[in-house]
Amino acid sequence: MTGSYSLLVADLIGVAVFAASGASAAVAKRLDLFGVAFVGFVAALGGGILRDLVIGAVPPLAFADWRYALVAIAAALATFWLHPQLNRLRRTVLLLDAAGLGLFTVTGTLKAVHAGVPPVGACLVGMLTAIGGGLARDLLTGEIPVVLQREIYAIVALGGAVAVSVLSWLDVADSVTLAAAAAAMTGVRLIALRRRWSAPVAVP
Amino acid sequence: MTGSYSLLVADLIGVAVFAASGASAAVAKRLDLFGVAFVGFVAALGGGILRDLVIGAVPPLAFADWRYALVAIAAALATFWLHPQLNRLRRTVLLLDAAGLGLFTVTGTLKAVHAGVPPVGACLVGMLTAIGGGLARDLLTGEIPVVLQREIYAIVALGGAVAVSVLSWLDVADSVTLAAAAAAMTGVRLIALRRRWSAPVAVP
Amino acid sequence: MTGSYSLLVADLIGVAVFAASGASAAVAKRLDLFGVAFVGFVAALGGGILRDLVIGAVPPLAFADWRYALVAIAAALATFWLHPQLNRLRRTVLLLDAAGLGLFTVTGTLKAVHAGVPPVGACLVGMLTAIGGGLARDLLTGEIPVVLQREIYAIVALGGAVAVSVLSWLDVADSVTLAAAAAAMTGVRLIALRRRWSAPVAVP
Numbered sequence: 001m002t003g004s005y006s007l008l009v010a011d012l013i014g015v016a017v018f019a020a021s022g023a024s025a026a027v028a029k030r031l032d033l034f035g036v037a038f039v040g041f042v043a044a045l046g047g048g049i050l051r052d053l054v055i056g057a058v059p060p061l062a063f064a065d066w067r068y069a070l071v072a073i074a075a076a077l078a079t080f081w082l083h084p085q086l087n088r089l090r091r092t093v094l095l096l097d098a099a100g101l102g103l104f105t106v107t108g109t110l111k112a113v114h115a116g117v118p119p120v121g122a123c124l125v126g127m128l129t130a131i132g133g134g135l136a137r138d139l140l141t142g143e144i145p146v147v148l149q150r151e152i153y154a155i156v157a158l159g160g161a162v163a164v165s166v167l168s169w170l171d172v173a174d175s176v177t178l179a180a181a182a183a184a185m186t187g188v189r190l191i192a193l194r195r196r197w198s199a200p201v202a203v204p
Numbered sequence: 205m206t207g208s209y210s211l212l213v214a215d216l217i218g219v220a221v222f223a224a225s226g227a228s229a230a231v232a233k234r235l236d237l238f239g240v241a242f243v244g245f246v247a248a249l250g251g252g253i254l255r256d257l258v259i260g261a262v263p264p265l266a267f268a269d270w271r272y273a274l275v276a277i278a279a280a281l282a283t284f285w286l287h288p289q290l291n292r293l294r295r296t297v298l299l300l301d302a303a304g305l306g307l308f309t310v311t312g313t314l315k316a317v318h319a320g321v322p323p324v325g326a327c328l329v330g331m332l333t334a335i336g337g338g339l340a341r342d343l344l345t346g347e348i349p350v351v352l353q354r355e356i357y358a359i360v361a362l363g364g365a366v367a368v369s370v371l372s373w374l375d376v377a378d379s380v381t382l383a384a385a386a387a388a389m390t391g392v393r394l395i396a397l398r399r400r401w402s403a404p405v406a407v408p
Numbered sequence: 409m410t411g412s413y414s415l416l417v418a419d420l421i422g423v424a425v426f427a428a429s430g431a432s433a434a435v436a437k438r439l440d441l442f443g444v445a446f447v448g449f450v451a452a453l454g455g456g457i458l459r460d461l462v463i464g465a466v467p468p469l470a471f472a473d474w475r476y477a478l479v480a481i482a483a484a485l486a487t488f489w490l491h492p493q494l495n496r497l498r499r500t501v502l503l504l505d506a507a508g509l510g511l512f513t514v515t516g517t518l519k520a521v522h523a524g525v526p527p528v529g530a531c532l533v534g535m536l537t538a539i540g541g542g543l544a545r546d547l548l549t550g551e552i553p554v555v556l557q558r559e560i561y562a563i564v565a566l567g568g569a570v571a572v573s574v575l576s577w578l579d580v581a582d583s584v585t586l587a588a589a590a591a592a593m594t595g596v597r598l599i600a601l602r603r604r605w606s607a608p609v610a611v612p
Contacts, residue, residue, distance in 0.1 A: 124470075
């Protein structure tokens with residue numbers, strides 16, 4: 001009960017942070033109030049909607065549990081009005097975003113495993129849960145997705161998804177090991193940000 | 205029987221109008237005959253396909269009932285050949301588009317409610333049914349979706365979806381009240397067009 | 409058994425070729441290693457994922473059978489490192505791409521028919537299986553999909569899907585007739601390429 005409640009709270013924090021990232025991108029593109037709310041919603045919940053469609057969990061959680069939509073839209077609207085102040089919170093936002101990355105990967109991979117998706121597929125679904133919202137945010141605002149261009153982001157999600165799959169296969173995927181996996185992903189992401197790690201680009 | 209037949213006819217009018225809007229955008233981007241037909245199909249049926257995937261109604265109506273695809277493709281091809289004349293029909297097209305907005309919202313919200321989607325989710329599904337095709341049309345033609353940038357369009361759909369949900373919850377969602385809701389949405393949309401209402405953009 | 413094994417091998421060749429086409433586009437856009445692998449995966453498997461969601465086959469084959477993801481990602485990574493040599497293989501790649509077009513259309517249409525999708529819908533699903541990956545590849549790399557702009561590609565898929573539907577309806581869709589249908593599509597595509605056929609564009 002308490003574990004499930006913590007998971008919900010953590011999940012909603014991830015939703016709020018990803019919604020703020022989507023809303024910020026929408027404000028920068030001069031979208032209107034509705035556009036900011038919509039891009040925020042999609043950035044926060046697009047990855048989970050894709051996950052739920054792929055594993056056959058319909059209607060997706062974003063439509064089945066009103067708290068998800070409410071938190072996403074509230075965070076996006078707050079960003080619409082408070083975005084100048086958000087720049088001062090940039091470090092906090094990056095920290096929360098890294099936390100969201102770890103959390104969404106863990107919950108996405110676990111849901112896929114529990115839905116009977118085989119290991120390789122479950123890792124891909126876990127990764128897509130974490131990066132799908134950002135992909136959709138960038139497509140809606142007319143950009144080539146940043147996650148495909150630079151930065152160590154998706155690869156952290158993929159590594160974490162593999163770890164969660166292995167933990168699950170070893171039958172040791174309890175709240176302690178899963179929290180450790182999420183924390184490790186968050187840590188690696190923050191180190192990659194600080195050291196400006198990036199993946200190679202092909203030689204032309 | 206007659207009610208269901210009227211609904212089908214009205215639905216197909218919405219499909220034809222949205223297909224023409226997609227085909228017009230494709231013609232303007234110099235897409236070829238196939239591209240015009242395809243963007244017309246997606247603009248007309250993309251919102252409904254998304255709705256059906258989300259509520260688990262597979263295969264989506266666009267693939268299960270050939271009349272939908274046929275009407276969409278015929279309207280798109282007609283636009284390919286007749287688009288210069290369409291400019292003279294611009295006011296008619298805007299009127300029909302506003303009617304389609306009201307109708308797609310009503311049918312989308314009702315289908316979600318009947319599929320067991322809770323109220324908040326059903327409102328979102330109803331709105332997505334109405335705006336999903338236009339979003340896909342703009343993405344396929346390389347534009348940031350216009351519905352996110354300006355105009356009072358999606359917000360009319362959202363308001364209408366809330367009204368339909370309430371009518372349904374009060375158990376008074378019969379053909380008269382639903383037609384009134386669709387008509388009200390159409391009216392508000394036309395007033396918003398005439399008065400050039402638009403949603404606010406964030407202060408930079 | 410042997411027939412099913414041949415089908416799998418042929419399917420995986422199509423996956424590899426489409427992954428290479430996606431990866432080439434990603435390399436040209438200077439995406440990083442992850443971006444190249446991801447666009448390759450989507451170009452190879454996006455059409456099939458869409459097909460499986462539409463017919464309700466969840467999780468989609470791309471997530472249910474690890475060989476599909478593995479082949480797609482391996483082909484994309486090979487393209488990342490070997491893309492300068494791929495230019496010399498351009499004719500081979502175009503030949504294999506035409507083969508993939510025929511094959512994906514046949515398997516996509518058949519799966520839709522077997523899932524109970526009516527004929528018109530099954531043709532559309534078959535065509536979407538063949539062109540969906542290329543559409544997603546172009547959207548992810550910031551381009552208006554080439555299949556909507558020029559070249560006789562999707563129309564070959566649509567014609568082939570109609571042929572497969574008719575064969576299936578006549579109950580003569582065995583491995584010989586289906587192979588002939590795929591070969592005919594490949595042939596028409598190659599002739600269209602050589603003769604530079606293209607669909608008309610609307611008169612402005």
